[in-house]
Amino acid sequence: MDAELNRLRIIAVARAAFAGEGLDLPxxxxxxxxxxxxxxVHxxxxxxxxLVTAALAELVAECRGDMRASLDEPDPWRALSGVVHGFAKHRLRDRGLNEALFGSxxxxxxxxxxxxxQARAMEQLVARAREAGAVRPDVTVEDVRVCLGAIASFRLGHSATDLQRLVELLLIGLAADASASPERGARRLRPRRQAIP
Structure with a gap:
């Protein structure tokens, strides 16, 4: 019993530590x-x-479910922008999770x-959004990865409001005709505009 309690305690501590400080914590x-x-511990x-596997397994499973939900979302723009918003949320809360799923x-x-x-699902989301005319016709999955990279490199010393603004600007850059028609771009963004907790 003590051994199992120790194991659970180690996992809980590691999960919190990895979320705040990344996977390199000794x-x-x-x-x-x-x-x-x-x-x-050893x-x-x-x-x-x-330890990384045990600490992040539950969070990775949640991300798996979130991506499945995005693939099931009938609105291609809501699906793609929702993934970008979700990534930003995890950037603030779960540094280790980002390193596990999107780093090396x-x-x-x-x-x-x-x-x-996750990479294959992202390709599907971008393809759907492009086919539906929800994003600019020249947008590729690599462009979306560049956006995620910008979010990943966001300095955590800044506020969540600053990160939200970055996300909105990135999405405006992806949205179809956003630069030519600010009203249209804003309308596309509004359904997924949400404060990052």
């Missing part, structure tokens, strides 16, 4: 925050990748399949 520091010895999680951190190798599935 295992020894996680052990210290959990009030346990490093040997206890007994449960011999490698960093084991070696400790996140267990999520390689999820990363590929």
């Amino acid at each position: 295992m020894r520091e996680i052990a210290r925050r959990a009030g346990l010895g490093i040997a206890t 007994r449960h999680f011999p490698a960093r990748s084991d 951190h070696p400790a996140a190798a267990a999520f390689a399949v999820d990363r590929r599935e």
Whole structure:
């Protein structure tokens, strides 16, 4: 029983630490925050990748569900812009999750399949939005990845309001005819405009 409680405590501490500080936080520091010895942590999680997998599994599953919901969303613009908004939300809350799903951190190798599935889903969302005329005809999935990269590089010292403004500007850049018709671009953005908590 004590062993299982220790394991759950390590996972909870690691999840919070990875969310705030990324996946490179030393295992020894996680052990210290959990009030346990490093040997206890290694007994449960011999490698960093084991701990990363355990700490982020639930969050990755939630992202999987969110992406499925986006693919099921009948409005192509709402689907694509919703993913961008969701990514920004996780940028503020879950630095480790972004590194696991969108970065190249070696400790996140267990999520390689999820990363590929997320990439394929993004390609579908962009293709749908382009076919529906919801985005500019020259927009590619790489353009959307550039937008996500801009969000990922956002300095967390700034406010959530600043990040929200960045997201809105990026979406205006993707939206069909947004530059030629600000009213049309604003109308397209309004359904997904939401404060990032």
